[in-house]
Amino acid sequence: MIARWLACGGMVALLGWPLLLVAKELPVNTRLGGDFQLQSTVAAQDQLSDFKGRLVLLNFGYTSCPDVCPMVLSRMTQVMNALEEDSKETRARVQPLFVTFDPARDTVERLQAYLQHFGKDFIGMTGTPEQVADVAKRFGVVYLPQKSDSAAGTLFAHSDYIYLLDDQGRVRALFGSKDPIDEMVDAVESLLDE
């Protein structure tokens, strides 16, 4: 009997831990982020603060990238689809956002044509090279055009994090390409429950 009670207590402690950890693991990142305004595929929503009240899943990349960027974008799609499995309303509380660092090739039209295949609610942003560089810098995004003899033209060496922003536009989590989708969904849901 005592053993059973102990086991139960142990279970409660074990179950309690991850919840506490999740809450503690998403502190506001004060070094990264900040509001920005760019050219958007949805003209009425061209500023980060336009998404206030909703969470944002933000990623930086370029559409001519054939391997890493579509992989990261389809990870965003998987997270969004998992949220939709809960309900359409849950999905609507999170805005997927893609900012290009290749404005020379990525026009608003091209971003629109590209992103709609990852989800109808995906928004893309571009701007002048200076504007894009400024936003990237604020999020700690590094992108370097590479010297390459590839027929693909300019390729970028770049970081590939997905940023989870809370309903105030503050950076709360960064996800690398090895982080499981489930963990990302859990993090999003824990912010939705805040």
Add this chain to the structure above:
Amino acid sequence: MLNLKKILSVLLFWTVAAVAWAGSAVEVTDGWVRWVPPVSENSAAYFTLHNPTDKPLELVSASSDVARAVELHNVIKTGDLMSMQKQEKIGISAHQTLQFQPGSYHVMLIGLKKPLEENQSVSLTLHFADGTTAPVSLTVRKDAGGKSGADEHQHHHHH
């Protein structure tokens, strides 16, 4: 006319024989090509390459009709930076299995002649340093691991 037919059949025989002769011993499995939105002119092919022989092999190039250029690439991760680099050759030692997968080795299809259709099959030929080749047929898919893309998503109805 008869002569021409005869010459053609002899030619065909030797062509088939030559192809069989040049066939590589490598085993290619789980091949797929990433479906990309029609505005995107580049894509990538992935597969598992196994060298069952006792000798090392060197993959030196790949070719396909679907793209203007086909290159061997690898993604190198340095700190936080992912960079895609063209490879002159990719070695596969004896009995080794090499994964071509997103974020790693891939065959890059540059300048797609036509947008890729889902489930379309793409022919690719791998060329090895010893002169052998391996023809592969790959299926165009939305994403790795059979995970659904945006358009494939099943809607759940709540009543």
